[in-house]
Amino acid sequence: MRTAQLVALAGVISTAYAQVYQGFNYGSVFTNNAPITQQGYENEFNTAKQLQGTSGFTSARLFTLIQAGTTNSPTQAIPAAIATKTQLLLGLFLSSTDEAFNNEQAALRSAISQYGQAFADLVIGISVGSEDLYRISPIGIENRSNPGEGPDAVVRRINAVRSTISGTALGGKPVGHVDTWTAYVNSSNSAVIQACDFVGMDAYPYFQNTQANSIENAESLFFEAYNATVAVSGGKPVWITETGWPVSGPTENLAVPSLANAKTYWDQVGCRVFGKITTFWYTLQDAYPNTPSPSFGVVGTTLSNTPLYDLSCGSSSSSSILSSTSSTATSSALSSQNSGASTVPSGSETTTASSGPSTNGPSSEVQSTTPSTASPTVPAGIPNTVPTVKTVMTYTTVTTCPVTYTSGTETKVSTTTSAVVVTSTHGSTLATVATSPASGGQSGGTNSAPAPSSTAASCPASLSGDFQFPHLIVPVDKSQPDKAANTGYNGHFSPTISSIFNFDIPPSYQGRTCTLVFLFPTRDSLQTSNYTLSGSGGVEVAQLTSPATSGTTYNNQPSAINTVGSVADLQAGNSYTIASGSCSAGSRIAYKVSATGSLDLDYFQDFNPAAIGLYITVC
Numbered sequence: 001m002r003t004a005q006l007v008a009l010a011g012v013i014s015t016a017y018a019q020v021y022q023g024f025n026y027g028s029v030f031t032n033n034a035p036i037t038q039q040g041y042e043n044e045f046n047t048a049k050q051l052q053g054t055s056g057f058t059s060a061r062l063f064t065l066i067q068a069g070t071t072n073s074p075t076q077a078i079p080a081a082i083a084t085k086t087q088l089l090l091g092l093f094l095s096s097t098d099e100a101f102n103n104e105q106a107a108l109r110s111a112i113s114q115y116g117q118a119f120a121d122l123v124i125g126i127s128v129g130s131e132d133l134y135r136i137s138p139i140g141i142e143n144r145s146n147p148g149e150g151p152d153a154v155v156r157r158i159n160a161v162r163s164t165i166s167g168t169a170l171g172g173k174p175v176g177h178v179d180t181w182t183a184y185v186n187s188s189n190s191a192v193i194q195a196c197d198f199v200g201m202d203a204y205p206y207f208q209n210t211q212a213n214s215i216e217n218a219e220s221l222f223f224e225a226y227n228a229t230v231a232v233s234g235g236k237p238v239w240i241t242e243t244g245w246p247v248s249g250p251t252e253n254l255a256v257p258s259l260a261n262a263k264t265y266w267d268q269v270g271c272r273v274f275g276k277i278t279t280f281w282y283t284l285q286d287a288y289p290n291t292p293s294p295s296f297g298v299v300g301t302t303l304s305n306t307p308l309y310d311l312s313c314g315s316s317s318s319s320s321i322l323s324s325t326s327s328t329a330t331s332s333a334l335s336s337q338n339s340g341a342s343t344v345p346s347g348s349e350t351t352t353a354s355s356g357p358s359t360n361g362p363s364s365e366v367q368s369t370t371p372s373t374a375s376p377t378v379p380a381g382i383p384n385t386v387p388t389v390k391t392v393m394t395y396t397t398v399t400t401c402p403v404t405y406t407s408g409t410e411t412k413v414s415t416t417t418s419a420v421v422v423t424s425t426h427g428s429t430l431a432t433v434a435t436s437p438a439s440g441g442q443s444g445g446t447n448s449a450p451a452p453s454s455t456a457a458s459c460p461a462s463l464s465g466d467f468q469f470p471h472l473i474v475p476v477d478k479s480q481p482d483k484a485a486n487t488g489y490n491g492h493f494s495p496t497i498s499s500i501f502n503f504d505i506p507p508s509y510q511g512r513t514c515t516l517v518f519l520f521p522t523r524d525s526l527q528t529s530n531y532t533l534s535g536s537g538g539v540e541v542a543q544l545t546s547p548a549t550s551g552t553t554y555n556n557q558p559s560a561i562n563t564v565g566s567v568a569d570l571q572a573g574n575s576y577t578i579a580s581g582s583c584s585a586g587s588r589i590a591y592k593v594s595a596t597g598s599l600d601l602d603y604f605q606d607f608n609p610a611a612i613g614l615y616i617t618v619c
Helices: 038-049 077-084 098-120 138-142 151-165 187-195 215-231 259-273
Strands: 022-026 059-062 087-092 123-130 175-180 199-202 238-242 279-281 391-399 403-407 410-414 417-424 427-434 466-468 472-477 490-493 497-504 513-520 531-534 539-544 560-567 574-582 588-595 600-604 613-618
Touching (some): 059 077, 077 087, 151 187, 175 238, 215 238, 259 279, 490 497
Parallel strands (some): 059 087
Antiparallel strands (some): 490 600, 497 588
């Protein structure tokens, strides 16, 4: 078994957080939405403590403080914890309305008043929100996750909870946030880390379905995610708040749910962190009375001290895997990792008792934000290099099919021609097109080009069907050629700044057509995005030899294979087809978008109506 080099909680952490806790995640309802009562929680807490082959599962992570079926009454998990002496990581549901958060706060105040010191003695921390930052990321929006919150809102509510507990029995308890590791390594969310006393990290290699995520690679994927989070944590404790492997359910790329693989993941990940890092496994039971798909429970439909697979750790936990976590730690994330290693839209108020973040357990959304540029600390023997790219260029004549774009009461149609096809092991086969706006531009007329015999077709220049978000957006600035701007959610094209977009093409797209489109609606049609626009001109799009990373700069950016398309005059209210061709399934591809003329456009990439930005549509 490989020895994972895991960054741990070390001397930079205050003694207040030095104790290590171990437990499972607990929701508020069963899989039939029946509320869990005090007795139900007691049964689960006692089962966790008595699981055969284990010891030390004496803590519980809660997703909400509100008892299911009430407006703001405290969860009955609290008296159950007092009765069973179970330590609690409290959770306040965040991504909803102000009224919902106010109800969480009311439940917190009531719990303090009702249960007093007996309650406070069991609280190890308070998590404000769960995967809220993920849910507003491009991939979170693409996967139709629940409402999310931006970093400013999360920080504001963290501070509100601190104010609520100040001067009470919970005063001084650590307050933090739980999110996917990819949310934390995005520098635009750094204010949340700064506001936290601890950082709760969710990571699921099972859901990293655009990577080689077989059980053989799961150990390294998980520890790379953890190290990436530690590297940006500023020396604050990083707690593992969700991870696990399903015992049943659908295959996600190379990740196969099974009892044997769940046991392997427990051995290679769980047994290496239990007792060393505060960890909340997903999950004890998620199959009562119905079994979700996928199912992660270590016990089945019947709550029993006998697990579905052997939970004894043996010698696997004895390896030395810990190193320092000082703020100068060099361990970081994997290069160009599309991972969702943690992709669970957690925190539903109707979270299942054992289904964790949502009523059906972790979902299959895949996040992908690339972490920092330092080489990752990974298990020995795992390569940390970008594979060599072999590129073949084929010249052909291609015609796209007409694209229909509806704006207001007008429907316009345009046809485009293309010239050069570029095929790369990292890229889809997309044809360069002589681009014209699918909407006919501001004039509202119809643009048409000659249509020679077609050897490829394009998909709609809209998000009406299948599509892919960029999984990394990173700007490069020739006026600051060595500056790594890290990942973000904005595309920016100006005379000095270009943006690079990474896309991950699922293996299931084999044999389908992929079309690169740029959607640029009018500002007044946007609901959750905005942009600034000055100057005049267009954009030029080039496919790159390899994907970008969060450390990509102007000076070290991948070279261009070829220009795949351009827009001579970019105008709001239009939808542009850039290139089209056969999808290169299972590949990661990168495109660089640069401004021409004096154009300066800075926008927030967003799926919500009206969608704006660079996408790949699929048909």
